[in-house]
Every structure is written in C-alpha cells, then in structure tokens.
Amino acid sequence: MTIDPNQSLEASPHRASLNQHAREVAAALSKEAISPRLLAGAVQAIEAIALILIGLAFWPSASSAAVPGLSELLLVVAAPLIAIFGIRSIGGYSIGALRDYLPVLSRILIGWALTIAIVAAGSFFFELQSDGRRAWLGIMFLVGATFFILERVTIAALVHRWTGQGRLERRAVIVGGGELAAELLEALGDQGRADVRICGLFDDRGGDRSPDEVAGVPKLGTVAELVEFARLARIDLLIVALPMSAENRVLQLLKRLWVLPVDIRISALGSKLRFTPRSYSYVGPVPLVDLFDRPIAGWDSLLKRAFDIVIATLALIVLxxxxxxxxxxxRLDSPGPVLFRQKRYGFNNEVIEVFKFRSMYHHMSDPAAKVAVTKGDARVTRIGRFIRRTSLDELPQLVNVLRGELSLVGPRPHAVNAHTENRLWDEVVDGYFARHKVKPGVTGWAQINGWRGEVDTPEKIRRRVEFDLQYIERWSVPFDLYILMMTPFSLINSENAY
Known part of the structure; x- marks a missing residue:
C-alpha cells in the first residue's frame, strides 16, 4: 500500500509527548532485542553450512578420491538444501519450534533420513555407485542426526534464556480499543505461543468506547503518541483493531503511522470480507491483512549491512x-581540529553524530546547523569551499558506516535543526519522517539526481524527500551499486554545493 507524501496530514505526530506511564513501559523493554525473523534465518544458515561441512569432512573416509568431483559436490550441497526445505515446510524454524524442540525433532530426523535416501537415489542416477559411497552416506546420516540433536537442544536453551530476558519477541501494539481489541486479545490467547508481546493499546477515543485497560493490556495513549512510543520501544508490529469497512478512519490512521519502520496489519477478525488463506498473514491464530511492511528487513537488512561493511572497508583503504x-x-589552512561532529537524524528518527572534515573556521563553526551555508559564506575556509564542492568533507562518514549509524546508500541524514524559510523540514513536507524508515546514507538517489547542496526553497526539500521515498520503495543491492557508481559523476554538478 502506498501513501502519497503530498497528502495533507492532520498533525505533526512526532511532536506529541508521551505520558509517564507509556515512557516507563518503553523504558522497561530490552534495548537488545533479537528479531525472531533473523534468528530463524540464522538457524537455517547454520544448519545448511554445518551439513555441507559434514559432507565434505567425511568424504575422504568414504571414497578413494581425495577431493570430491563436481557431481559429488552437487550431492554434498543438495542434501542440506533438501533438508532445510523440508524443515521449513513443517514449520521447524518458527520460534515455537526452536523453543520446544522435542515435538519437531523426531520429524527433523525422519526428514533427514529421507534426504539421505534421496541423495542415494541421486548418486545412482549420476552413476556414482562406487566403493565407499554407501559408507559415506551412512556416516553423513549419523553425524548429521547427532548435529541436529545437539544443535536444537542448544538453540532451545538460548531461546528460553532470551525469552526470559525479554530479548526474543516481536513487539506489537494494538491501534484501537473497546470490544474489537478485546476480541483480538482473546483470540491471541497466550502471546508467548504467538511469539508476540502486546505492549499496549493506543486509541483516540475515551470512556466506555475505549477503557483504560482491555483484557489486562493498558491503554498507553493516543494515536499521535503512538508514533513516539513506537520509536522508543522499538515496536515491530502495529495491529489495527478497526472494522475494515471504516475506510476513512483507517486511512486517517495510516496517514499518521506510515512514517514508522514497522509492519502494519489490520485485524480480519469478525470481518464479513473473506479472502483466500494466502491473502492473510497470521499472528498465532489471528488472520491479518497486510497494509505496510517494514522496508529492508530480515535477510535484506543483513545483506545490506554486509555490503556496507565490505565496501566501506575497501573505500577507507583506497581513499x-x-x-x-x-x-x-x-590543518595548514586554518587553526582548529580536522574533524567535527554534527547531530543529525538517523534511522527511526534517532539522533546520531556524523563525522565530517571541518570546512568552516573553527570559531565560526555551527555544529547545530542553525544557519544554512550559502554561496560565498564567510564562515567557509578556502579548503572548505573545495572539499564541500567535491564532497570530500563527507568521507569521514565511512567510519559512521562501519559503526552501523549510516549506510553507504540511503536518504542523506539531515541536521536536526535543518529548516527553510524559518520552518523545520518536517513542517514543510508532510510525511517527512518516512525517509527515516531506513538508515541514512553517505550518498543517495536524491543526490545523484541533482538534489544536493543548499536547500533554500520548500520545493527543493520536497523533491529530496520524493526521491528518498522512491529509493526506499525500489531498494536492491544492484540499485545501491548503481547509485555508488553514479555518485562520482554527480559531483561534477556542484552548482548548489557551497
């Protein structure tokens, strides 16, 4: 679902202050949460790699060949892939299966035995039935089965520990209250089994229509306050408990909430509309209709982070x-430190400090960016003008990338006091903070399209945000590579870079 950033919003939701109770709830949640989605993916990767290594490690003892050939390698790799696919098909990577391993372990071992049988049939098909092959398959089955038992017991112990510490959970809030929220909570039942923690309710209504507590879950504030709470508590999921027929009200909610880097779903409980089962996602037994997905999540976020670390490290070495x-x-041009730090907005609207080469006279520096740099600005040094035009002043931000505060590519991080015509940029552009649903970048889609440098008109910041949102929608690793390759060419146009 897409929201037009030019649509008018009812208010600036980030300005709503939380009540004390909501702040206490947010503070009590662990700041070291582990994503269940990433944990499941990590377990799959560990099992696949371990099984491949087992197959390779025991190969010499099962064959006269010192090194497996191409056909043998295909079988060594095929076995883990078949096993992982089978375990996924029986739900073996859900948090419930990882926490309570006994019910699923027997099926995993049976599936592993069937996998070995399939590999044996494959070896016959490829005419690999030579001496030692059967012994290798037997060893692989026994060692693989032992690995599964030890690994699943270990992971179950870790999952129990992380669950007790409040680290392994999908944090959710319910938008809405009253009877619909009560029905939703009743259907969820044991939230631990559903691998979700309902942290609270948020509703603009009051009185009997939306009491202060529903089924033991407290109402923590209004929808406007939810935006701030979701950032502080690192919420993963918003469940809208409103009738899907209340189209106008749902749309108004989405206009406020779409700026958050969370999954947004609407409860389908009690709805007269019926879709195919594949049209729903589920939290426990509750069917949900997907409205928004958090961008660059799960394995995509790991892939992007790995990309950032590798390329940023190489860039630091080369540059x-x-x-x-x-x-x-x-240092030769003017006295003062070589670097300076500036507070800017990062992912999830958090304030970070980015590094830059100093381009102003030290006694005239403006770390809060209260006054925008303009053409011929007397505060900028001679060297400063050159490094600003060529963006060399941004190179220290590669350190921010390695620290995880920035990405190589993304919406550029803006100063917290950035403004145009005496208005903060979030007041100029409705939905401005939607650009913070991903990590900001050293370079970005807006920059290579000419939107860099001074922002002296509302239209310039609107265009920047437009391109930033396009980037979030279109993200892929090839897209990041394209932006990186085009960045040096975009620096030729220094018309607005002072």
Missing amino acids: SPVMLLTAIAI
Whole structure:
C-alpha cells in the first residue's frame, strides 16, 4: 500500500509527548532485542553450512578420491538444501519450534533420513555407485542426526534464556480499543505461543468506547503518541483493531503511522470480507491483512549491512591517501581540529553524530546547523569551499558506516535543526519522517539526481524527500551499486554545493 507524501496530514505526530506511564513501559523493554525473523534465518544458515561441512569432512573416509568431483559436490550441497526445505515446510524454524524442540525433532530426523535416501537415489542416477559411497552416506546420516540433536537442544536453551530476558519477541501494539481489541486479545490467547508481546493499546477515543485497560493490556495513549512510543520501544508490529469497512478512519490512521519502520496489519477478525488463506498473514491464530511492511528487513537488512561493511572497508583503504592529504590541507589552512561532529537524524528518527572534515573556521563553526551555508559564506575556509564542492568533507562518514549509524546508500541524514524559510523540514513536507524508515546514507538517489547542496526553497526539500521515498520503495543491492557508481559523476554538478 502506498501513501502519497503530498497528502495533507492532520498533525505533526512526532511532536506529541508521551505520558509517564507509556515512557516507563518503553523504558522497561530490552534495548537488545533479537528479531525472531533473523534468528530463524540464522538457524537455517547454520544448519545448511554445518551439513555441507559434514559432507565434505567425511568424504575422504568414504571414497578413494581425495577431493570430491563436481557431481559429488552437487550431492554434498543438495542434501542440506533438501533438508532445510523440508524443515521449513513443517514449520521447524518458527520460534515455537526452536523453543520446544522435542515435538519437531523426531520429524527433523525422519526428514533427514529421507534426504539421505534421496541423495542415494541421486548418486545412482549420476552413476556414482562406487566403493565407499554407501559408507559415506551412512556416516553423513549419523553425524548429521547427532548435529541436529545437539544443535536444537542448544538453540532451545538460548531461546528460553532470551525469552526470559525479554530479548526474543516481536513487539506489537494494538491501534484501537473497546470490544474489537478485546476480541483480538482473546483470540491471541497466550502471546508467548504467538511469539508476540502486546505492549499496549493506543486509541483516540475515551470512556466506555475505549477503557483504560482491555483484557489486562493498558491503554498507553493516543494515536499521535503512538508514533513516539513506537520509536522508543522499538515496536515491530502495529495491529489495527478497526472494522475494515471504516475506510476513512483507517486511512486517517495510516496517514499518521506510515512514517514508522514497522509492519502494519489490520485485524480480519469478525470481518464479513473473506479472502483466500494466502491473502492473510497470521499472528498465532489471528488472520491479518497486510497494509505496510517494514522496508529492508530480515535477510535484506543483513545483506545490506554486509555490503556496507565490505565496501566501506575497501573505500577507507583506497581513499586513505586522499583523506590524509585533506586533513593536512585543513590543518595548514586554518587553526582548529580536522574533524567535527554534527547531530543529525538517523534511522527511526534517532539522533546520531556524523563525522565530517571541518570546512568552516573553527570559531565560526555551527555544529547545530542553525544557519544554512550559502554561496560565498564567510564562515567557509578556502579548503572548505573545495572539499564541500567535491564532497570530500563527507568521507569521514565511512567510519559512521562501519559503526552501523549510516549506510553507504540511503536518504542523506539531515541536521536536526535543518529548516527553510524559518520552518523545520518536517513542517514543510508532510510525511517527512518516512525517509527515516531506513538508515541514512553517505550518498543517495536524491543526490545523484541533482538534489544536493543548499536547500533554500520548500520545493527543493520536497523533491529530496520524493526521491528518498522512491529509493526506499525500489531498494536492491544492484540499485545501491548503481547509485555508488553514479555518485562520482554527480559531483561534477556542484552548482548548489557551497
């Protein structure tokens, strides 16, 4: 579902302050949460890699060949892939299966035996029935079965510990109250079994229509306050407990909430509309209709992070001579530190400090960015003008990338006091904070399309946000590579870079 950023919103939701109770609830939640989705993916990766290594490790003892050939390698890799697919098909990677391993372990072992049988049939098909092959298959089955038992027992112990620490949970809030919220909570039953924690209710209504507590879950505030709570508590899921027929009210809610980096679902309990089962996602037994998905989540986020670490490390190595020369030039040009830090908005609207080469005279520096730099600005040094035009002043932000505060590619992080015509940018552009649903970047889609440098009109910041939201919708690793490759060419146009 897409929201037009030019649509008018009812209010600036980020400005609503939380009540004390809501702040206490948010503070009590662990800040070291582990994503169930990422944990399930990590277990799959561990099992696949371990089974491949087992197959390779025991190969010499089962064959006269010192090294497996191509056909043998295909079988060694095929066995883990078949096993992982089978375990996924029986729900063996859900948090419930990882926590209570006994009910699923017997099926995993049976599936592993069937996998070995399939591999044996495959070896016959490829005419690999030579001496030692049967022994290898037998060893692989026994060692693999032992691995599954030990691994699942270990993971179950870890899952129990993390659950007790409040780290392994999918945090959710219910938007709405009253009878619909009560029905939803009753259907969820044991939230632990549903692998979700309902942290609270948020509703603009009051009185009997929306009491202060529903089925033991407290009402923590209004929908406007939910935006701030979701950021502080690192909420993963918003469940809208409103009739799907209340189209106008749901739309108004989405206009406020779509800026958050969370999954947004609407409860289908009691709805007269019926879709095919594949049209729903589920939390426990509750059917939900998907409205928004958190962008760049799960394995995509790990892939992007790995991409950032590898490329940023290589870039720091390659560009270190340039950075050293820049630092020397800054020191020779004017007194003061080579680097300075500036507070900017990061992922989930959190404030981070980014590193930059100093481009202003030290005594005139403006770390809060209260006054925008303009053409011919007297505060900018001679070297500062050059490094700002060429964006060399941004190179230290590669360190921010390695620290996990920035990504190589993403919406550029704006200063917390950035403004145009005496208005903060979130007041100029409705839905401005939707650009913070992903990590900000050293470069971005807006920058290579010419939207860099001074922002002196509302239209310029609107266009930047438009391209930022396009990037979030279109993200892929090839897209990031394209933006990185085009960045040097975009620096040729320094018309607005002062």
